[in-house]
Amino acid sequence: MKIGRTALTATLALALAACGGGGSNPPPTSGGPSPTPTPTPTPTPTTAACTAAEEIDFANAVLNEWYLFPDLLDDTVNPADFNDVQDFLDARVAPARAQDIDRGFTFATSIEEENELINSGSSAGFGVRLGYDTANDRVFVLEAFENGNGFAAGIDRGTELLAIGTASTNLQLVSSLMASGGPQAVVDALGPSDPGVTRVLRFRTADGTVIEQSVAKSDFSLDPISDRYGVQIIQDGAKKVGYLNFRTFFPSGADRQIEDAFERFAQEGVTEFIIDFRYNGGGLVRLAEVMGDFMRGPNTGSVFSRTVWRDSKSDRNRTDSFESSVPFFNPQTGQLGAAEPIASVNPVKIAFIARGGTASASELVINSMKSYLGNNIALIGTNTFGKPVGQSGFDLDSCDLRIRAVTFKTVNADDEGDYFSGLATTVPNTCAAADDIFTPLGDPAEDSVAKALDFLAGRSCTAISARRDSDISGASAEAQRATVDLGDTRRMLQPRRPNPAQFEIPGLF
Known part of the structure; x- marks a missing residue:
């Protein structure tokens, strides 16, 4: 079938170990028409109350009808054994994950938060993308969004994050956090992605200047092309x-x-x-x-x-x-x-x-x-x-639940x-x-x-190694979602359970 753009709109929801996408079909609220009819699991579960069991039943119906690799679903998984929809999804798609073709790509998210991201690029945070050095346990800013409070505070590409606290009197060194709890300890110290959350940050800019400043998280719009260098x-x-x-x-x-x-x-x-x-x-x-x-x-x-x-x-x-x-x-x-x-x-x-x-x-x-x-x-x-695979979005409106399931390649x-x-x-x-x-x-x-x-210019170079995340193949879905290998000793800093913006823009804080 060949169709024009006005008949097919797709969103690629990422969620790869912490990175993502591949393509996904959004519901009509996501900023454009989707394939008609919009995917809906059959039968549609009832939603009189928003319980974990009903969320899991809904997710189960989605996978049974729409999952791209039906032969790689674990049909021995009992929905009654779970009280968290993401844990259930991870268990059902475990055979596909074992073959390295669904590395955390199937996930549950918020309808409201993802629609805000799709329609307006809205997110809450400092407006920076963070990575960490696995060899030396150091955290650096990879890039800064110009309309975020982090950039306004002097944080930009090449800035090293040295310490984090809720006040200047309780700063914790990043090196200590990494030593005690790894990257997730740094994620936790940075606090939730909510407007108004404030942290005192000590950081060293690319020119060597050390600054200690209180920075608040705020709503900001993601700018896909920088006005400075884009x-x-x-x-x-x-x-x-x-x-x-x-x-x-x-x-x-x-x-x-x-x-x-x-x-x-x-x-x-x-x-x-x-x-x-x-x-x-x-x-x-x-x-x-x-x-x-x-x-x-x-x-x-x-x-x-x-x-x-x-x-x-x-x-x-x-x-x-x-x-x-x-x-x-x-x-x-x-x-x-x-x-x-x-x-x-x-x-x-x-x-x-x-x-x-x-x-x-x-x-x-x-x-x-x-x-x-x-x-x-x-x-x-x-x-x-x-x-090379993509997700469709399936909504359980009463629970603000969207299931992103791998449905096409x-x-x-x-x-x-x-x-x-x-x-x-x-x-x-x-x-x-x-x-x-x-x-x-x-x-x-x-x-x-x-x-x-x-x-x-036709000049010679050294070829790229074909290695890709070999150290996390076969890892748990949660571990894969929290790992985005940048191809050297750096990885994106990523929560174990990323919010919609972090699913789509790994390393975003």
């Missing part, structure tokens, strides 16, 4: 290179930012690109499709990707094509508007910067463009996470998918590169950007 034209000798740092495929309104970026590239006549997905754990598949449309070149009407469901739901299988006009999200109505003609660049070469947290929608873009660039595409950095125009081990072995060129957190993102001197420029 879109750049890098002059590499006589050649112009378009650089795009895309942080997350959320919220729905990010389509206008994508439009602005590629219109600038088109006006500059750029044909070689660096697309920086190094921390991008995924988001809305629709935005991945929109990005592909702006890079379509002469391929209008050709296959961008295919979506494949379980055999009993094969009527939902569909093909998405490159399009010359797209509907944009209208934040006033919460819906997609009428399709509008869009510009296109004509990519000759693309270097995609990626790391172990690069997942879902990011991988979908890379895998789809691979079919059209031949040997003129490269993966720069480390191997990606490996999530995506493949490219060459029917290539199943990259559960990451994309390093499938992309024709790879260049290993460090993530130099003490150099600004987008700076040509930053190692990953420098290696991307080397590839575009």
Whole structure:
């Protein structure tokens, strides 16, 4: 089945060990129409009261009817043995987890909180993304969202978090927290993701200045493209290179930012690109499709990707094509508007910067463009996470419960998918590169950007290792959700039970 964008909108809810996505079909409230009819388990459980048993019955009905791998559900699991819906989900999909194809991807979340994220990019926190060094137990800021209180306090990329307290009199050293309770102790010390939660933080900025300051968590909107470094034209000798740092495929309104970026590239006549997905754990598949449309070149009407469901739901299988006009999200109505003609660049070469947290929608873009660039595409950095499957959302409204269950997979125009081990072995060129957190993102001197420029210029490099999270394969779902390997000695700092924003934007606090 081939359908237009206005008939298919998908959200990639991440949840990979702590990273995520792959594609998911949201209910209509998530900012655009979803496949019709919206997936609903049969029979629909009754919800007279919001008990754990009813949540578990609902989740069980979802898995039985919709799970992509029905043969990998543990049918010996007794719902009556559980009083927590997430524990039940983890038990039922354990056979798929053992095969490394559902690494915490099936999960329970809040309808209200996830809809806020999808529609407006709203989240509560300091507005920073944190990682930790597994070799030295140190916590660093990987990037800062400019409209968060953390950035306003002087916290930015390369900042080291030294101590945390509720007051200056009870500061706990991060090194002590890591030694006593590991990363989760640091997560706990930072407090809940609620507006008004305040912590005294001692931190060292990238230039060596030590600051101690009280910082409050607040609601802030995620900006997928930084106004500081998100879109750049890098002059590499006589050649112009378009650089795009895309942080997350959320919220729905990010389509206008994508439009602005590629219109600038088109006006500059750029044909070689660096697309920086190094921390991008995924988001809305629709935005991945929109990005592909702006890079379509002469391929209008050709296959961008295919979506494949379980055999009993094969009527939902569909093909998405490159399009010359797209509907944009209208934040006033919460819906997609009428399709509008869009510009296109004509990519000759693309270097995609990626790391172990690069997942879902990011991988979908890379895998789809691979079919059209031949040997003129490269993966720069480390191997990606490996999530070619997507989740649909199933809502139990009375409980504010949304079950995100793996329901479909995506493949490219060459029917290539199943990259559960990451994309390093499938992309024709790879260049290993460090993530130099003490150099600004987008700076040509930053190692990953420098290696991307080397590839575009035809210079040689060292290939990426195909290793991907080998140390957590077969681990519990909770452990996998709390582990996002960045491909070196760093991992994202992630709670054992991430909130919706942290599922989608790993490391967010």
